[in-house]
Amino acid sequence: MSSEAVATTAETQAADLAEAARRRRVLRNLGLIVVAVIVVDILALLFVPPFPRGGQPGEACSFPVCFINGTLEFPPPHVVLDLDPGNPMPQGQAVVTFHPSITSTIVTMWIIMAILIALAFVATRSMRIVPGGLQNLSEFAYESLENFGVGVGGDAARPYIPLFASFFVLILFCNWSGLVPPIGKLEELRAPTSDLNITIGLALVSFIFFESRGFRRHGVGGYLSKFFPVYEFRNGIGAGLIAMFVGVIELMLEFVKPVTLSMRLFGNIYGGEVALAAVSALFLVVLPVAMYGLEVILNFVQALIFSVLTLIFTMLAIESHEHEEGELADEGMAAIDDTHPGQTAPAAP
Amino acid sequence: MPGIRADCYHPVALSGQAGAYLALFSEIGILLLVTTLVGALAGYWIDKQLGTVPIFVMVGFFVGAGIGTVGIYRLITRFLARFED
Numbered sequence: 001m002s003s004e005a006v007a008t009t010a011e012t013q014a015a016d017l018a019e020a021a022r023r024r025r026v027l028r029n030l031g032l033i034v035v036a037v038i039v040v041d042i043l044a045l046l047f048v049p050p051f052p053r054g055g056q057p058g059e060a061c062s063f064p065v066c067f068i069n070g071t072l073e074f075p076p077p078h079v080v081l082d083l084d085p086g087n088p089m090p091q092g093q094a095v096v097t098f099h100p101s102i103t104s105t106i107v108t109m110w111i112i113m114a115i116l117i118a119l120a121f122v123a124t125r126s127m128r129i130v131p132g133g134l135q136n137l138s139e140f141a142y143e144s145l146e147n148f149g150v151g152v153g154g155d156a157a158r159p160y161i162p163l164f165a166s167f168f169v170l171i172l173f174c175n176w177s178g179l180v181p182p183i184g185k186l187e188e189l190r191a192p193t194s195d196l197n198i199t200i201g202l203a204l205v206s207f208i209f210f211e212s213r214g215f216r217r218h219g220v221g222g223y224l225s226k227f228f229p230v231y232e233f234r235n236g237i238g239a240g241l242i243a244m245f246v247g248v249i250e251l252m253l254e255f256v257k258p259v260t261l262s263m264r265l266f267g268n269i270y271g272g273e274v275a276l277a278a279v280s281a282l283f284l285v286v287l288p289v290a291m292y293g294l295e296v297i298l299n300f301v302q303a304l305i306f307s308v309l310t311l312i313f314t315m316l317a318i319e320s321h322e323h324e325e326g327e328l329a330d331e332g333m334a335a336i337d338d339t340h341p342g343q344t345a346p347a348a349p
Numbered sequence: 350m351p352g353i354r355a356d357c358y359h360p361v362a363l364s365g366q367a368g369a370y371l372a373l374f375s376e377i378g379i380l381l382l383v384t385t386l387v388g389a390l391a392g393y394w395i396d397k398q399l400g401t402v403p404i405f406v407m408v409g410f411f412v413g414a415g416i417g418t419v420g421i422y423r424l425i426t427r428f429l430a431r432f433e434d
Contacts, residue, residue: 151369253419
């Protein structure tokens, strides 16, 4: 073996050994971190044990019910500022109540909005052709979302990308805020999207937006004809009745959209927080950390689903429903074919 | 790839398609849940008014499930028509 080959082999072995040593160091450090966190967790359990909700530190707390109750959040948010102190807060089993107040979720949302506005201001304050730092990050994020949105809705979706991106970023930060320790632990702070009132508000903004786009594109009569296709009566009574029936179902389903949007977001985020709280109360560090990682991903996916659905509903609202008119006529004609053989559907208006 | 135009043949745009399908599947599940639940609750309310439990609960359940099924069919057909044009 030549001296060059020996040298190369020695270099390769040295590199392998260095790589193996680096891996060992990383694994050792990770192991030390895990052990340290477990030790801190055990010390916290011994010296700062859980106490019953609403009780004082030091009070007896039975495992597991008291442990879980101490970390759980309940659906109604904490009222930070009562705007109508003259009237008592609604109590009891009523599902829907009204009492003007500033809640912990609204406060948290205002903080998140302030952070996002400040970030947007700083990122666009001194724009350069060759971006750097925060501007670069912002442009990358927006371009990625733009490409994603165009992938969902095609080129026709471009005018709606700012709304899609805004919904995504706001909801993403709202979702993730619940994973930042002070939020959800202090009464005055809580993840906004874990409150049904907030998600209903977001869904209503989305609903008003995509309906208004539909009305704007097709006009009041044109858009409403999707739900009340009276023109189908020109194809016969049977076709008209079927089309009206389908249209009424379509109208009912239109109002289900904000319900599904709000319920899905609230259910997933609130459910995730409850699950995380329960797992954190019952287990030492390893399982809660795994759950935490899962929540990071799920919260991202939920923000994406809400914004993508807003975009899809907008695209469905603005698209022409002429082909549907044809479908309805065909369906109607098929239904009454036996009673009116040979009748053909006229061209859609 | 259906629905992908030449100017958006980009990995992120492709994942946009995946995101759209993810949103669609999510919407399908919750649409059926919400319509069925609303139908059953509306039926329960009617039953309580008339004292006919459980007739309208069952009627509401099946009507809600039926409307949900029609809604899913309409959603999927419109969605696929949009993406496979």
